[in-house]
Amino acid sequence: MNTDEKKQLRKKILNERKKLSKEEVNTLSEKIISYLIKMEEFKNSKTIMTYLSFKEEVNTFKLIEKMMDLEKNVLTTYTDKNKNIIVPCKLKDLDESLDENPFGYLEPKEDLIEEVDPGQIDLIITPGLAFDKKGNRIGYGGGYYDKLLARAPQAIKIALSYDFQILSKVPSGKFDIPVDYIVTPTKIIVCEN
Numbered sequence: 001m002n003t004d005e006k007k008q009l010r011k012k013i014l015n016e017r018k019k020l021s022k023e024e025v026n027t028l029s030e031k032i033i034s035y036l037i038k039m040e041e042f043k044n045s046k047t048i049m050t051y052l053s054f055k056e057e058v059n060t061f062k063l064i065e066k067m068m069d070l071e072k073n074v075l076t077t078y079t080d081k082n083k084n085i086i087v088p089c090k091l092k093d094l095d096e097s098l099d100e101n102p103f104g105y106l107e108p109k110e111d112l113i114e115e116v117d118p119g120q121i122d123l124i125i126t127p128g129l130a131f132d133k134k135g136n137r138i139g140y141g142g143g144y145y146d147k148l149l150a151r152a153p154q155a156i157k158i159a160l161s162y163d164f165q166i167l168s169k170v171p172s173g174k175f176d177i178p179v180d181y182i183v184t185p186t187k188i189i190v191c192e193n
Contacts, residue, residue, distance in 0.1 A: 006138060006171065013129045013138075016164050017056040029059035031185035032160050037066060039188065041156045041181065045122035049075035049088050049155075052098070054105040057127060058160040064094060075116050078108050079144065086148045088121060090114040118152035126159045126179050135159075135178030135191030136170040149177040156180050 020028070036042055048067055053060040067074045076091045079101075089108050091097060098106040126145055128137035137159060139145055149157060157179040163186055172178065182189040 006141075009138060010129050010141065013165055017129075017162070020056045020162075025056050025059055026062075028162060028185045029053075029062060029160075032058055032183050033063050033066065035185075035188055036063070036158065036160070036183045037070075039158075039181070039183075041123060041158065045072070045156065047073040047075065047116070047121050048123045048125065049077070049121050050125035051127045052076055052106045053127075058162070060125065060160070061094065063125070064091065068093075075121065076108060077148075078110075078113055084142075084144070084147075086144045087113070088116045088118055088148070088152075090116055118148060119154065121152050121155045123156045123158060124149065124152060126157050128159050128161065128165070128179075130165050130167050130170050131159055131161055131179070131182050132167050132170040133182075133189055133192055134170075134172075135180060135182070135193040136172040136176065137179060138170055143175065146175050146177050150175075158183060 050060045050063060064074055074091045075088045078087045078089050080087050091108065097108055097112050099109045101107045126137070128139050130138040158181045159179040161182050161184050163184045166182065166184065166189070178191060178193040180191055182191065
């Protein structure tokens with residue numbers, strides 16, 4: 001699949017996702033989270049990194065609240081634009097620690113960033129636009145997560161996804177790192193990677 005085909009696929013999935021109402025996002029997200037928190041991989045993980053959901057992505061804010069209740073070490077992402085990398089950092093709370101960045105999504109406030117070594121992460125909740133059963137994923141095109149996942153080879157990688165984001169085949173390149181599991185509102189997929 002060439003770059004144009006990937007662009008078309010991203011556009012198609014984004015358009016599909018935009019059709020979801022806020023209520024649908026919340027209902028589907030709750031189903032996904034209920035599956036996730038029952039997984040042994042989740043239960044056994046102490047330090048978990050998650051993205052901060054944006055627009056119609058699977059809502060991770062409820063998950064973060066749940067993880068905090070379960071006394072997990074919750075990490076989230078800060079994008080270092082100068083180095084073009086994602087920096088895992090400790091998330092202390094959802095009210096005081098976050099700011100909206102120029103792209104419109106929430107990130108930790110710069111003066112509160114407490115960086116964490118990727119080697120300390122047990123589980124990474126990984127975003128994406130499209131996935132296949134081998135765990136291949138198409139993200140938003142920056143390669144940020146693949147760079148992070150390469151720096152945390154010990155971490156279990158779990159994607160949260162709506163059912164329509166699961167495709168029969170997703171192209172992968174040599175720098176693409178597949179996820180281990182995909183959790184949807186209807187099932188948990190153990191990836192064949």
